[in-house]
Amino acid sequence: MADKIQMKTPLVEMDGDEMTRIIWKMIKDILLTPYIDLKTEYYDLGLEHREATNDQVTIDSANATKKYGVAVKCATITPNADRVEEYHLKQMWKSPNGTIRALLDGTVFRTPIVVKGITPFIPTWTKPITIARHAYGDVYKNTEMVVEANSKAELVVTKADGSEVKELIHEFQTPGILQGLHNLDKSIESFARSCFNYALDLKQDLWFSTKDTISKKYDHRFKDIFSEIFEKEYKQKFESLGIEYFYTLIDDAVARVVRSNGGYIWACKNYDGDVMSDMVATAFGSLAMMTSVLVSPSGVYEYEAAHGTVQRHYYKHLKGEKTSTNSMATLFAWTGALRKRGELDQIPKLAEFANKLEQASIQTIEQGVMTGDLYALSSLENKQTVDTETFLQEINKRLVKLL
Numbered sequence: 001m002a003d004k005i006q007m008k009t010p011l012v013e014m015d016g017d018e019m020t021r022i023i024w025k026m027i028k029d030i031l032l033t034p035y036i037d038l039k040t041e042y043y044d045l046g047l048e049h050r051e052a053t054n055d056q057v058t059i060d061s062a063n064a065t066k067k068y069g070v071a072v073k074c075a076t077i078t079p080n081a082d083r084v085e086e087y088h089l090k091q092m093w094k095s096p097n098g099t100i101r102a103l104l105d106g107t108v109f110r111t112p113i114v115v116k117g118i119t120p121f122i123p124t125w126t127k128p129i130t131i132a133r134h135a136y137g138d139v140y141k142n143t144e145m146v147v148e149a150n151s152k153a154e155l156v157v158t159k160a161d162g163s164e165v166k167e168l169i170h171e172f173q174t175p176g177i178l179q180g181l182h183n184l185d186k187s188i189e190s191f192a193r194s195c196f197n198y199a200l201d202l203k204q205d206l207w208f209s210t211k212d213t214i215s216k217k218y219d220h221r222f223k224d225i226f227s228e229i230f231e232k233e234y235k236q237k238f239e240s241l242g243i244e245y246f247y248t249l250i251d252d253a254v255a256r257v258v259r260s261n262g263g264y265i266w267a268c269k270n271y272d273g274d275v276m277s278d279m280v281a282t283a284f285g286s287l288a289m290m291t292s293v294l295v296s297p298s299g300v301y302e303y304e305a306a307h308g309t310v311q312r313h314y315y316k317h318l319k320g321e322k323t324s325t326n327s328m329a330t331l332f333a334w335t336g337a338l339r340k341r342g343e344l345d346q347i348p349k350l351a352e353f354a355n356k357l358e359q360a361s362i363q364t365i366e367q368g369v370m371t372g373d374l375y376a377l378s379s380l381e382n383k384q385t386v387d388t389e390t391f392l393q394e395i396n397k398r399l400v401k402l403l
């Protein structure tokens with residue numbers, strides 16, 4: 001095509017593993033490079049290349065993301081004992097997502113792709129609900145003890161000058177258990193800024209919930225930090241977009257979420273976010289339709305699918321069998337990244353292309369053409385299952401018309 005869309009700044013492209021690596025290439029070949037003069041800085045996060053570089057490639061890709069601002073990532077294997085054997089690894093490399101998240105200090109936002117025919121278990125959820133989960137501390141960095149009868153448990157903090165502050169936890173007459181938790185103001189501040197920035201980005205309300213009526217210092221600190229940062233840095237920006245920041249108790253939030261139509265971001269503490277994201281994802285229907293973006297407090301974005309490398313389908317693919325793997329979440333990682341690049345570099349054509357590609361893919365499913373996982377869920381009457389590649393070709397047919 002003579003008039004391909006031109007890009008200014010490269011996207012940081014993080015390639016990955018197994019079936020999603022196959023899909024990655026198909027998406028680029030069928031839906032992107034025919035229309036865009038695709039500029040990327042390529043990092044191969046496939047396990048073999050992580051091994052060859054002693055995982056330096058993961059660190060390099062995160063640093064490139066800091067430099068350029070937008071990355072798109074394919075699902076990657078997090079090695080376990082089986083993988084160490086399968087890939088003859090020198091060591092059990094850490095989860096790339098964990099490494100990248102630590103370097104970017106980001107918050108992960110997960111949003112389902114909503115299509116007609118796949119009805120959420122809560123049918124009034126007509127718009128997506130995005131969950132933002134704080135990724136540091138609380139019960140995930142706890143200290144626990146089993147306590148014998150007739151023990152006294154105290155909280156002790158030793159200050160820099162050696163002085164101690166003590167607080168009685170409990171006088172145990174009978175045996176019991178004990179847990180110590182912590183969090184850091186700076187981590188909560190990063191979490192708050194990532195959430196406020198992302199709400200401005202999506203032009204959606206932000207909800208935040210904790211249990212501050214019971215936890216009057218710990219959870220209340222979260223509430224206060226959010227409130228202070230909002231008042232100082234974000235209130236006017238929210239008002240000018242006509243969106244709201246809304247704080248409520250976690251139990252009230254759950255009730256409101258169930259009664260809502262969706263269309264907002266719900267920020268949760270670490271444990272609440274772990275639980276609620278699985279509840280929301282399942283209620284919306286399919287892991288293969290869940291998108292994910294890591295947003296750093298400095299405004300850096302890394303887009304990906306929420307699912308893994310779909311290993312079982314990959315082994316079928318290797319045997320030469322046809323697979324019917326859903327590429328929607330990986331495709332939306334690309335469109336999210338391209339739209340963001342288009343906005344940052346003021347290339348409206350690029351953002352528009354991303355929107356049309358999303359529209360074409362949703363149309364495809366809503367017209368009854370889908371992969372096996374969705375076929376099992378869809379309530380459409382005229383539906384058919386297609387294989388991995390045909391699904392992308394079908395999207396392309398519709399994309400051509402929209403362009």
Ligand code: NAP
Nearest residue numbers: 075076077078288306307308309310311312325326327373
């Ligand atoms: P998975 O790749 O998410 O797949 C689990 C199952 O969910 C699949 O076998 C498939 O079910 C279904 N599924 C997931 N995505 C699908 C899609 N796009 N289309 C159709 N069906 C889909 O999880 P896993 O098999 O437990 O993990 C495989 C590897 O992924 C692991 O090495 C893990 O470390 C890695 N992982 C990476 C990330 C990441 O990079 N963000 C996240 C999670 C896991 P059926 O087999 O029933 O069809």
Ligand code: MG
Nearest residue numbers: 274275277278
């Ligand atoms: Mg979980």
